[in-house]
Amino acid sequence: MHIKTVRGWEVSDRDATPEALMLGRRTVLAGAAGAAMLAVPLAAQAQGAPRSGKYDAGRELTAERDATTYNNYYEFGTDKSISRAAQRLPIAPWSIKFEGMVETPRTMDLDDILKRVKLEERVYRHRCVEGWAMTVPWTGFPMKDLVALAGPASGARYVVMETLADPKTMPGLRISTFEWPYVEGVTMAEANNDLAFIATGLYGKALPKQNGAPIRLVLPWKYGFKSVKSIVKMTFTDKRPTTFWEGIQPQEYGFWANVNPDVPHPRWSQATERLLGDNQRVPTRIYNGYGEFVAGLYAGMPNEKLFI
Numbered sequence: 475m476h477i478k479t480v481r482g483w484e485v486s487d488r489d490a491t492p493e494a495l496m497l498g499r500r501t502v503l504a505g506a507a508g509a510a511m512l513a514v515p516l517a518a519q520a521q522g523a524p525r526s527g528k529y530d531a532g533r534e535l536t537a538e539r540d541a542t543t544y545n546n547y548y549e550f551g552t553d554k555s556i557s558r559a560a561q562r563l564p565i566a567p568w569s570i571k572f573e574g575m576v577e578t579p580r581t582m583d584l585d586d587i588l589k590r591v592k593l594e595e596r597v598y599r600h601r602c603v604e605g606w607a608m609t610v611p612w613t614g615f616p617m618k619d620l621v622a623l624a625g626p627a628s629g630a631r632y633v634v635m636e637t638l639a640d641p642k643t644m645p646g647l648r649i650s651t652f653e654w655p656y657v658e659g660v661t662m663a664e665a666n667n668d669l670a671f672i673a674t675g676l677y678g679k680a681l682p683k684q685n686g687a688p689i690r691l692v693l694p695w696k697y698g699f700k701s702v703k704s705i706v707k708m709t710f711t712d713k714r715p716t717t718f719w720e721g722i723q724p725q726e727y728g729f730w731a732n733v734n735p736d737v738p739h740p741r742w743s744q745a746t747e748r749l750l751g752d753n754q755r756v757p758t759r760i761y762n763g764y765g766e767f768v769a770g771l772y773a774g775m776p777n778e779k780l781f782i
């Protein structure tokens with residue numbers, strides 16, 4: 475396969491200009507990947523959920539305007555200014571397919587899922603591998619509750635999640651150097667860790683489209699690219715998946731992608747991060763500061779490349 479020059483969001487945050495990625499990879503122009511459809515009461519997905527006191531973010535909230543206008547959502551374009559373009563994302567009705575090693579493969583409507591979970595608000599730090607960071611209040615529920623709804627079979631070891639791939643509304647799907655749909659995965663132990671969160675709201679409102687409406691993953695101890703947006707499918711498997719960025723640049727992005735200031739990206743340092751808003755630089759912390767909750771997940775894995 476011929477590899478062309480490309481840099482994408484993995485360009486250092488300090489060099490600001492995002493360019494298109496590399497690699498002559500065949501694109502699977504996913505057909506109108508099926509968000510099967512039924513009505514969803516969107517407003518009900520965020521309002522009035524009580525804020526959890528379990529995880530103290532320890533720094534000021536990012537301004538809502540910054541968090542909702544500076545985004546990574548490559549389906550809508552490779553720069554940070556996709557918030558307008560993303561308004562075409564069709565989010566209602568919405569459903570999620572549960573497939574693979576589950577007791578009963580099925581599709582569940584989002585409104586049905588929301589009836590079976592308890593919403594709460596959590597303020598989490600977010601660290602993008604490019605070097606920028608934010609602190610935002612997500613509304614949602616623990617990922618383990620979604621796993622329980624899916625009903626995995628006992629042999630399942632990984633959960634794989636996919637974003638909608640809709641060529642009609644997502645111009646980024648024409649970039650054939652990417653292999654759509656966007657796919658991410660975690661181990662069952664990671665999925666069942668209380669910190670792993672499924673968000674349906676942000677700042678007490680329904681999740682904005684540019685932030686991954688109507689339902690996305692939030693893994694605050696990992697680099698942001700693991701937190702897959704607009705999820706339409708959850709597959710349980712006993713094989714580790716090749717994830718979106720790993721498939722494109724395996725020498726730069728791996729499966730684990732845990733935040734670590736001492737493990738530089740091959741092209742830039744990860745020692746500090748730039749806070750959206752005031753652009754202040756602060757030190758990056760191992761596991762993005764969530765080590766007490768998640769470090770145990772990685773004990774006894776000396777041969778795994780746990781950090782990027």
Ligand SMILES: Nc1nc2c(c(=O)[nH]1)N[C@H]1C(S)=C(S)[C@@H](COP(=O)(O)O)O[C@H]1N2
Nearest residue numbers: 545546547548602637656685698699701703
């Ligand atoms: N489907 C999809 N999910 C995605 C991305 C993407 O391009 N497409 N970008 C990831 C990256 S690199 C980051 S940092 C976060 C950004 O989330 P935000 O725009 O809500 O800040 O989403 C992640 N999830």
Ligand SMILES: [Mo]
Nearest residue numbers: 602603698699
């Ligand atoms: Mo990112």
